[in-house]
Amino acid sequence: MDTGVFLLILAWGLYAGCIYILLAIGLNLIFGVMKVVNFAHGELLMIAAYATFWVYTYSEINPYLIIPVVVLLMAFLGVLIERLCFRPILGTGKLNEIFLSLGLIYVFQNLAALLWSADSRSIHSPYSGISVSIGSITLPLDYVAIIVITFIILIVFHVFMKRTTVGRAMRAASQNREAASLMGINVERMDMLSFALGSTLAAVAGSLWMISGQMVNPYMGSIPAIKAFAVIIIGGLGSIPGAIVAGLTLGIAENIVPFLMQSFVAVFGVEMSFTAWKDTIAFFILIIVLVIRPTGIFGEKGE
Amino acid sequence: MNKKYRYGILFTVLVISVLLAGCVEKTGETPGEAAGEIKIGIVAPVTGGASTTGTDMWQAAVLAADEINAKGGVPVNGVNMKVKLIKGDTETSRESGVKAVTKLITVDKVDILIGGFSSGITKADQVVAAEHKVPFIITGASSPIMTRRTDIDTSYFFHHCPTTDDYPESTLLFVDDAVKPAIYTKSDFAADRPLRLGVIYQDSAYGEGVYDGIKKTIENNNLNMEIVSAEKFVMSQTDFRAVLTMIKAAKPDVVYPAAFLNEQTLIVAQGRRDVGLNTIYLSVECNDHPDYYTGVGEWGEYSIQESRFGPYANPAGAIRSNVLKFRDDFKSKWGAPPGMMGASTYEGVYIAAEAIKNANSVDKEKARASLAELEMPQIIEVMEGNTITFSSDYRESKFALYMQQLIMDEAAGETRPKIVWPESVKETDFVLPDWYEPGTGGA
Numbered sequence: 016m017d018t019g020v021f022l023l024i025l026a027w028g029l030y031a032g033c034i035y036i037l038l039a040i041g042l043n044l045i046f047g048v049m050k051v052v053n054f055a056h057g058e059l060l061m062i063a064a065y066a067t068f069w070v071y072t073y074s075e076i077n078p079y080l081i082i083p084v085v086v087l088l089m090a091f092l093g094v095l096i097e098r099l100c101f102r103p104i105l106g107t108g109k110l111n112e113i114f115l116s117l118g119l120i121y122v123f124q125n126l127a128a129l130l131w132s133a134d135s136r137s138i139h140s141p142y143s144g145i146s147v148s149i150g151s152i153t154l155p156l157d158y159v160a161i162i163v164i165t166f167i168i169l170i171v172f173h174v175f176m177k178r179t180t181v182g183r184a185m186r187a188a189s190q191n192r193e194a195a196s197l198m199g200i201n202v203e204r205m206d207m208l209s210f211a212l213g214s215t216l217a218a219v220a221g222s223l224w225m226i227s228g229q230m231v232n233p234y235m236g237s238i239p240a241i242k243a244f245a246v247i248i249i250g251g252l253g254s255i256p257g258a259i260v261a262g263l264t265l266g267i268a269e270n271i272v273p274f275l276m277q278s279f280v281a282v283f284g285v286e287m288s289f290t291a292w293k294d295t296i297a298f299f300i301l302i303i304v305l306v307i308r309p310t311g312i313f314g315e316k317g318e
Numbered sequence: 319m320n321k322k323y324r325y326g327i328l329f330t331v332l333v334i335s336v337l338l339a340g341c342v343e344k345t346g347e348t349p350g351e352a353a354g355e356i357k358i359g360i361v362a363p364v365t366g367g368a369s370t371t372g373t374d375m376w377q378a379a380v381l382a383a384d385e386i387n388a389k390g391g392v393p394v395n396g397v398n399m400k401v402k403l404i405k406g407d408t409e410t411s412r413e414s415g416v417k418a419v420t421k422l423i424t425v426d427k428v429d430i431l432i433g434g435f436s437s438g439i440t441k442a443d444q445v446v447a448a449e450h451k452v453p454f455i456i457t458g459a460s461s462p463i464m465t466r467r468t469d470i471d472t473s474y475f476f477h478h479c480p481t482t483d484d485y486p487e488s489t490l491l492f493v494d495d496a497v498k499p500a501i502y503t504k505s506d507f508a509a510d511r512p513l514r515l516g517v518i519y520q521d522s523a524y525g526e527g528v529y530d531g532i533k534k535t536i537e538n539n540n541l542n543m544e545i546v547s548a549e550k551f552v553m554s555q556t557d558f559r560a561v562l563t564m565i566k567a568a569k570p571d572v573v574y575p576a577a578f579l580n581e582q583t584l585i586v587a588q589g590r591r592d593v594g595l596n597t598i599y600l601s602v603e604c605n606d607h608p609d610y611y612t613g614v615g616e617w618g619e620y621s622i623q624e625s626r627f628g629p630y631a632n633p634a635g636a637i638r639s640n641v642l643k644f645r646d647d648f649k650s651k652w653g654a655p656p657g658m659m660g661a662s663t664y665e666g667v668y669i670a671a672e673a674i675k676n677a678n679s680v681d682k683e684k685a686r687a688s689l690a691e692l693e694m695p696q697i698i699e700v701m702e703g704n705t706i707t708f709s710s711d712y713r714e715s716k717f718a719l720y721m722q723q724l725i726m727d728e729a730a731g732e733t734r735p736k737i738v739w740p741e742s743v744k745e746t747d748f749v750l751p752d753w754y755e756p757g758t759g760g761a
Contacts, residue, residue, distance in 0.1 A: 134369075
């Protein structure tokens with residue numbers, strides 16, 4: 016087995032894991048505070064990617080500088096979704112919440128197709144030709160930046176949740192909504208904030224997605240969202256550390272396992288491609304985790 | 319929540335739904351509504367992962383129908399019948415494809431089907447078409463099994479696009495003829511060293527078909543080539559970095575992706591920009607589309623695009639004026655140049671009209687018999703023998719394919735193709751770029 020190839024594939028997995036983590040933490044935050052599963056979370060990534068594309072196309076400024084603009088736009092959209100869609104039906108039954116979020120998927124996809132056509136669009140990062148050497152491997156600068164940005168956001172998010180009054184209030188609402196309300200926490204405001212923050216993280220994921228050279232079209236949100244759902248189930252519903260561990264595990268595993276399997280069967284003289292097994296591997300991990308630990312790695316009973 | 323507020327939300331949702339519904343294009347009318355019309359179902363992925371191609375197919379078909387109708391329609395039994403197109407959106411999925419084709423046949427009562435993109439999806443659509451014995455001119459699905467499969471009656475299917483056996487044959491003969499000598503001269507390789515070929519193919523009937531075609535071409539033509547890596551990916555995949563890293567590790571001289579437009583764009587861009595796989599990328603013809611040149615940007619420079627109809631390059635010959643007119647008309651109607659699948663679907667509508675005219679009936683059996691005997695002049699794509707006709711064994715028309723190399727056009731800000739093969743139609747010679755890195759394997 017070529018160690019250089021192994022490390023490089025590991026780095027690609029780390030990048031994929033970063034996108035999954037950002038999406039999954041947003042999902043988890045919303046679920047933790049509101050106990051709502053937003054199936055349309057992938058569409059927030061799609062809209063953020065479009066926002067990045069359009070701001071970049073019209074302003075031609077450095078795409079990294081566009082991230083704060085997109086974050087603000089998406090936070091506003093998150094608040095709108097919570098106020099107009101989820102708040103009115105909160106507590107009326109899980110089926111209502113599920114079908115509302117499924118409906119939002121189609122609304123967002125069709126609106127995007129109507130507004131921007133179904134064509135795929137991409138942007139070119141000004142740093143796309145620059146690579147940096149890290150040990151024995153060479154990585155494009157954009158990927159290093161994406162990994163670093165994700166970890167900075169995770170640290171800021173951690174500090175916000177642990178050290179600030181609002182963060183503590185969100186955690187309290189997440190742990191026991193009624194008790195938090197009795198203690199004077201405005202849980203409805205926490206709901207709104209959780210949607211805003213969740214959308215913000217999806218916004219960062221969408222912008223980084225575009226910066227990394229990926230393409231956006233109205234239907235691209237589904238696959239990353241499915242992976243993000245797998246991540247929160249593997250990590251444990253509502254668990255932020257679980258989402259981080261599971262996101263990295265999933266991103267790395269789905270990239271590295273086909274390579275390892277190929278190297279393994281090659282020992283026996285068998286030539287076989289396992290690279291199309293990416294998604295199968297992700298859900299195989301999901302099944303194993305659920306069988307061994309139904310609550311997920313960091314999940315607690317009752318979630 | 320008070321009732322007033324709730325009703326307010328309900329009313330708002332209803333208004334938005336009605337407005338959105340109003341934005342949806344009308345796709346058909348009730349069966350039997352209009353006698354004197356030839357109803358043609360256009361089967362295409364207008365939404366979903368292959369929506370760019372599907373939209374191109376639909377728009378080209380509309381242009382053909384408009385042209386035919388503007389000339390008075392199709393004479394059948396002394397009556398000039400208008401062509402009416404009905405959209406069957408496969409949404410780039412098998413399930414939706416079957417649903418769309420079932421609706422076209424049972425609800426819209428179409429006389430003939432045209433289109434079909436993605437062999438995997440079209441293979442599922444065919445089952446419905448075969449069951450109802452509806453003639454189907456397949457203009458986008460390239461697997462040869464379309465008219466060769468034995469599990470259903472294929473006698474109603476007519477294949478008007480090159481098959482996955484045809485692409486690799488032209489492409490690899492070109493590689494052997496022009497690319498290999500350039501690489502071997504630059505790298506000082508021994509003439510008997512096999513050319514190292516990396517293949518990355520979609521895990522579908524289309525991708526498998528191209529891969530099989532590559533192996534058959536090497537064997538049948540006794541080409542001195544070796545497949546050093548063959549990796550699969552799932553349809554609509556967006557992250558190819560890991561798989562390209564594995565291909566790079568196999569040290570290929572040339573990489574042949576069997577991918578759709580969005581996939582091919584990302585494979586070339588991620589291969590060159592992220593993985594540093596600085597090689598000659600080949601491309602299957604379905605990617606010869608304006609969106610590909612825009613999407614792949616400078617990373618596509620010097621890559622090879624096999625083609626039979628492109629948005630930019632024109633092979634010299636008798637149909638050049640037809641090609642230019644089609645391109646201009648399409649652009650003025652839709653605001654963007656047409657793609658290849660659009661070209662064959664455009665021809666598909668003319669083929670259907672000609673077959674129905676010759677049959678003097680819209681009866682499906684008569685239309686099928688007429689298609690089987692069809693002989694008409696080539697329209698906008700160069701055909702073998704300059705004639706559109708379907709082979710007696712598998713009902714396939716035969717195209718004359720050519721190869722293009724993408725060269726940066728500073729004025730356009732993106733690459734443009736130049737025809738480099740075969741000799742009879744080429745505009746310029748193949749160029750091996752300075753940044754090219756050959757595989758290893760002995761000088």
